[in-house]
Amino acid sequence: MPGTAARKTQKTFCRICEAQCGLAVTTENNRVVAIEPNTDHVASKGYACIKGLRMGDFVHNPDRLTTPLKKVDGQFVPIDWDQAIAEIGAKLRAIHARHGGSAIAAYMGNPIGFSLWPTTALTFFLRAFGADKLFTPGTQDCANKFAGGERLFGGPGDQVFPDIDHTQLLIAVGTNPVISKMSFISLPHPMRRIEAIEARGGKVYWVNPRRTESAKRVGEHVPIRPDADLFFMLAFLNEVIARDAVDHARVAQYMNGFDALADVARPWTPERVEAVTAIPAARLREMVSAYLAADGAALYSSTGVNQGSQGLLVYWIQEAINAVSGNLDRRGGVLAGKGALPRQAQAGETPRSRINDIPYVNSTVPAGILADEILTPGSGQVRAMINMSGNPLLTCAGSTRLAEAFGALELFVCIDIVRNETAAYADYILPGLHSLERADIPFYFFSIMGLMPTRSFSYTDAVLAPAGDARDEGLIYRQLCRAAGRPFAGQRAVQSLSNVAQMLDALPGIGGRSGLDRWFFSLLSRAAKLGGLNKLRKAPDGVLLQPNEPGDYLGKRVQTASGRVELAPPDLLARAQSLEAVFARHLEERDSLKLIQKRERYTHNSWAHNAEAFVQGGRDTNYLYIHPDDAGPRALGDGDTASVSVGGNAIQVPVRLDENMLPGSVAVPHGWGHQRADGLSVARHTRGANVNEIIPDGPQSLEPLSGMSHMNGVVVQVSRAS
Numbered sequence: 001m002p003g004t005a006a007r008k009t010q011k012t013f014c015r016i017c018e019a020q021c022g023l024a025v026t027t028e029n030n031r032v033v034a035i036e037p038n039t040d041h042v043a044s045k046g047y048a049c050i051k052g053l054r055m056g057d058f059v060h061n062p063d064r065l066t067t068p069l070k071k072v073d074g075q076f077v078p079i080d081w082d083q084a085i086a087e088i089g090a091k092l093r094a095i096h097a098r099h100g101g102s103a104i105a106a107y108m109g110n111p112i113g114f115s116l117w118p119t120t121a122l123t124f125f126l127r128a129f130g131a132d133k134l135f136t137p138g139t140q141d142c143a144n145k146f147a148g149g150e151r152l153f154g155g156p157g158d159q160v161f162p163d164i165d166h167t168q169l170l171i172a173v174g175t176n177p178v179i180s181k182m183s184f185i186s187l188p189h190p191m192r193r194i195e196a197i198e199a200r201g202g203k204v205y206w207v208n209p210r211r212t213e214s215a216k217r218v219g220e221h222v223p224i225r226p227d228a229d230l231f232f233m234l235a236f237l238n239e240v241i242a243r244d245a246v247d248h249a250r251v252a253q254y255m256n257g258f259d260a261l262a263d264v265a266r267p268w269t270p271e272r273v274e275a276v277t278a279i280p281a282a283r284l285r286e287m288v289s290a291y292l293a294a295d296g297a298a299l300y301s302s303t304g305v306n307q308g309s310q311g312l313l314v315y316w317i318q319e320a321i322n323a324v325s326g327n328l329d330r331r332g333g334v335l336a337g338k339g340a341l342p343r344q345a346q347a348g349e350t351p352r353s354r355i356n357d358i359p360y361v362n363s364t365v366p367a368g369i370l371a372d373e374i375l376t377p378g379s380g381q382v383r384a385m386i387n388m389s390g391n392p393l394l395t396c397a398g399s400t401r402l403a404e405a406f407g408a409l410e411l412f413v414c415i416d417i418v419r420n421e422t423a424a425y426a427d428y429i430l431p432g433l434h435s436l437e438r439a440d441i442p443f444y445f446f447s448i449m450g451l452m453p454t455r456s457f458s459y460t461d462a463v464l465a466p467a468g469d470a471r472d473e474g475l476i477y478r479q480l481c482r483a484a485g486r487p488f489a490g491q492r493a494v495q496s497l498s499n500v501a502q503m504l505d506a507l508p509g510i511g512g513r514s515g516l517d518r519w520f521f522s523l524l525s526r527a528a529k530l531g532g533l534n535k536l537r538k539a540p541d542g543v544l545l546q547p548n549e550p551g552d553y554l555g556k557r558v559q560t561a562s563g564r565v566e567l568a569p570p571d572l573l574a575r576a577q578s579l580e581a582v583f584a585r586h587l588e589e590r591d592s593l594k595l596i597q598k599r600e601r602y603t604h605n606s607w608a609h610n611a612e613a614f615v616q617g618g619r620d621t622n623y624l625y626i627h628p629d630d631a632g633p634r635a636l637g638d639g640d641t642a643s644v645s646v647g648g649n650a651i652q653v654p655v656r657l658d659e660n661m662l663p664g665s666v667a668v669p670h671g672w673g674h675q676r677a678d679g680l681s682v683a684r685h686t687r688g689a690n691v692n693e694i695i696p697d698g699p700q701s702l703e704p705l706s707g708m709s710h711m712n713g714v715v716v717q718v719s720r721a722s
């Protein structure tokens, strides 16, 4: 039983970032007394970071929501669950009757994305209303990879990752593992494994506008102008082809479209792109030489690239390089993920957004048009919205328009563990579970996509009983459906279940499903086959699965219609027609300052500022990080206040001179600007500003095809604040 009075230590895994480290949590009287890294965990082997180790500060936060709240005359007042469910259910029923399912939408935030059950339950809920508008942080984060995987490899979940423990050369573009622990790869203690590359005689390059904490630890830093990665990749491919270092036999056997791909790269010589990348041609050639000479090499890029204006094309050219050079599906190159659980079959036609006809990626709508979907009248206008474990007001582009949009909703329900900035606009706030309060299996990226150098599977029971009246989100959705008269997931057996543990237990008795639920149940039955709940319970350190072997992908598991890797998808070729225009824009913008993002050790997107330990000292604000050469002419010194603006929108932040920034690039971390957060008693006393107030949203700001918000490489004006 979770939450018993007696002191006990229980093993679990952290659900804050993709490393998913094993933890040993000691509790007494349903409170965390201590959290230690689990030294016996099969994948993390005793690694954990400050956020996992101090989770207690958040699960027992004084501002923790313990009862439903309803807004009455502008104030939030506590109500009981029966009233909350009945009232919200009635409103959903009425909005559905008047406008249909397309008027109901949801935003599913990042923290809960690591838990498989509530996220699945939300999709059941939306389906019960025939609602298809699901917004997620994906389009602030990685949707270019989903869109690229779809085109090159056959599905959004078809992704590759560096064979990190065997590679002889890693070119890491737009990532900072010391701080972030990376993305699209589950890599606890990433630096130890990256440092090992050099220790075994290999090499590491970091392509990044900023000389990061990671670049200081190991390898060589290759400074690049923000958002210029596409031209770096094109010149890299150009050089690989110019040297005829293409593995023609492999290409002929397993890939389509090489000639068209080569045509795309032809104009982009290392000399030509130098003007926009700032990477000298000789330096780029040296990297190509190292890549080609290595016995297994991997090009990897991450969020710094994804959030640029061309993330999908960068992904395309990068994976094409890995493929044609023979490094895809090769020891030490990149391996195609293989999850422990079956993948959801691709549905038929890709839906497209009402606003600007943007294709959904991985079944989600770009968050960059969330405000437009709410504010634009017409059939399909969003009138009711559920926001689960998200803080879009601080984390999505265009905060000012989003505030207006949330204010215009007929029904806005936030489910969270605290009352965040977004929840100020809610009609109802419902207390959900902290991850320590739920049973779980590893989330989508690992259970299903399998992006794990150490392939493993874990199950955890809940460690704590829910705080106060906090309730499992899946149960909330089931009850809301019942109150609104909609069939949850369309089948009775599911309606009696309320969490992943119950689902695993009930598995043998459940039959007759379709679509999504069939996928979820087959996934769970596979989990059960991995040992069944009781066996998984006996393996609190996780179970190791057969490692991902090279040679098991090409010609065997490629999911495209042709069964071959598509090197020249038609819509990407069409996009490539505009490369000259993109290049010309970069040349024009050469003297402008460009904004990039920056993550920090004690910050996790928007949620980690409501505990004293995380915001002490100079950590109580974000800063403008700027090179002294850019600060000087603007009369900015350390500690001054700068005004940073895009168009007519400006924010004010304190200045930190930073020699690590490439001149011409400035960084402002996101997730700040809590001053008006009534529900966050610590965070509201922090300083800093919300950078997403100046990052534009709307259809024109998105990368076409992937819907990614353009957050990196935005041209900004910086001046001394008056």
Ligand SMILES: Nc1nc2c(c(=O)[nH]1)N[C@H]1C(S)=C(S)[C@@H](COP(=O)(O)OP(=O)(O)OC[C@H]3O[C@@H](n4cnc5c(=O)[nH]c(N)nc54)[C@H](O)[C@@H]3O)O[C@H]1N2
Binding pocket: 108, 109, 110, 111, 112, 136, 137, 140, 141, 303, 389, 390, 391, 392, 394, 395, 396, 415, 416, 417, 418, 420, 432, 433, 434, 435, 436, 597, 598, 604, 605, 606, 607, 670, 671, 691, 692, 695, 711
């Ligand atoms: N400008 C700019 N914007 C960005 C980014 C950037 O680099 N620059 N990064 C983007 C990225 S990559 C991401 S993923 C998004 C993330 O942005 P969001 O999806 O909005 O998520 P968070 O801000 O991490 O957290 C949202 C809420 O989750 C709640 N929460 C935390 N832990 C738990 C839990 O255990 N249970 C429940 N139920 N709730 C919990 C918190 O209280 C918080 O209110 O931000 C994006 N926004």
Ligand SMILES: Nc1nc2c(c(=O)[nH]1)N[C@H]1C(S)=C(S)[C@@H](COP(=O)(O)OP(=O)(O)OC[C@H]3O[C@@H](n4cnc5c(=O)[nH]c(N)nc54)[C@H](O)[C@@H]3O)O[C@H]1N2
Binding pocket: 017, 110, 141, 173, 174, 175, 176, 177, 179, 180, 181, 182, 183, 207, 208, 209, 210, 212, 224, 225, 226, 227, 228, 229, 302, 303, 304, 305, 308, 596, 597, 598, 599, 600, 601, 602, 603, 604, 605, 712, 713
């Ligand atoms: N401490 C901490 N850890 C986190 C998070 C957090 O907020 N705090 N967030 C988590 C989440 S949600 C995610 S998605 C992951 C992300 O983890 P990563 O994918 O590793 O991304 P970041 O740490 O944001 O690092 C992005 C890097 O890209 C660089 N960059 C910016 N613009 C460009 C560009 O145009 N080109 C190139 N080549 N580089 C560029 C930045 O300088 C930065 O060093 O981190 C996770 N881990």
Ligand code: SF4
Binding pocket: 014, 015, 016, 017, 018, 019, 020, 021, 047, 048, 049, 050, 051, 052, 053, 181, 188
């Ligand atoms: S690295 Fe990520 S998964 Fe590991 S303890 Fe820290 S936040 Fe949790």
Ligand SMILES: [Mo]
Binding pocket: 110, 137, 141
């Ligand atoms: Mo993210």
